[in-house]
Amino acid sequence: MFINIFLIVILGFLLLVVLTVAMHLWLGAPYVPTPMHIVRRMVALADLQSGEVVYDLGAGDARLLITAKKQTPEITAIGYELVPTVWLLGRLRILFSRTSILWHMRDVRTADFHDADCIFLYLLPGVLEQLLPVFDAQLKSGTRVISSVFPLAGREPERTETVQWMGRERKVRVYRW
Numbered sequence: 001m002f003i004n005i006f007l008i009v010i011l012g013f014l015l016l017v018v019l020t021v022a023m024h025l026w027l028g029a030p031y032v033p034t035p036m037h038i039v040r041r042m043v044a045l046a047d048l049q050s051g052e053v054v055y056d057l058g059a060g061d062a063r064l065l066i067t068a069k070k071q072t073p074e075i076t077a078i079g080y081e082l083v084p085t086v087w088l089l090g091r092l093r094i095l096f097s098r099t100s101i102l103w104h105m106r107d108v109r110t111a112d113f114h115d116a117d118c119i120f121l122y123l124l125p126g127v128l129e130q131l132l133p134v135f136d137a138q139l140k141s142g143t144r145v146i147s148s149v150f151p152l153a154g155r156e157p158e159r160t161e162t163v164q165w166m167g168r169e170r171k172v173r174v175y176r177w
């Protein structure tokens with residue numbers, strides 16, 4: 001009996017791992033959480049104000065939005081994450097952080113963020129390329145877009161910061177629409 005339950009748990013776990021890897025391969029965008037010292041830097045660069053609407057597109061385990069919400073509780077924080085296991089991880093993290101975040105399992109390529117004041121990104125160039133025309137169509141003038149590691153093609157950042165991670169340099173760019 002005990003062996004059977006153990007086997008079911010192991011098989012369930014393996015299934016979740018396979019599902020997660022398959023979805024990341026399909027998306028072409030792996031789950032790589034931003035190190036916490038860079039999260040804090042990105043949130044500082046965002047210069048969030050009370051009442052603003054803040055998105056993380058491809059929000060992972062929600063660490064950026066949790067940090068932002070703890071720093072400026074009066075923002076509306078919205079996260080989109082497509083991979084169910086990563087989405088669940090984020091849901092649990094939000095629960096334990098006792099913050100209020102609108103947390104959606106959906107594809108950022110079909111989402112609407114016309115009300116955004118600030119958007120956090122840590123996505124591969126292919127997905128960023130698909131988002132650019134959507135940003136042009138939807139974002140209001142003045143929206144800040146903060147992209148970790150990967151630049152937005154053809155756009156000039158308002159500000160670029162270099163941060164250190166594991167002995168290597170990493171860029172965070174702030175764009176203004």
Ligand SMILES: C[S@@+](CC[C@H](N)C(=O)[O-])C[C@H]1O[C@@H](n2cnc3c(N)ncnc32)[C@H](O)[C@@H]1O
Binds near residue numbers: 027029034086121123
């Ligand atoms: C590099 S991780 C960044 C996670 C988080 N933003 C952070 O900085 O810690 C990128 C995340 O985006 C998600 N993702 C990739 N493409 C997506 C899409 N089209 N729609 C929603 N989420 C997506 C991946 O599942 C992954 O969790």
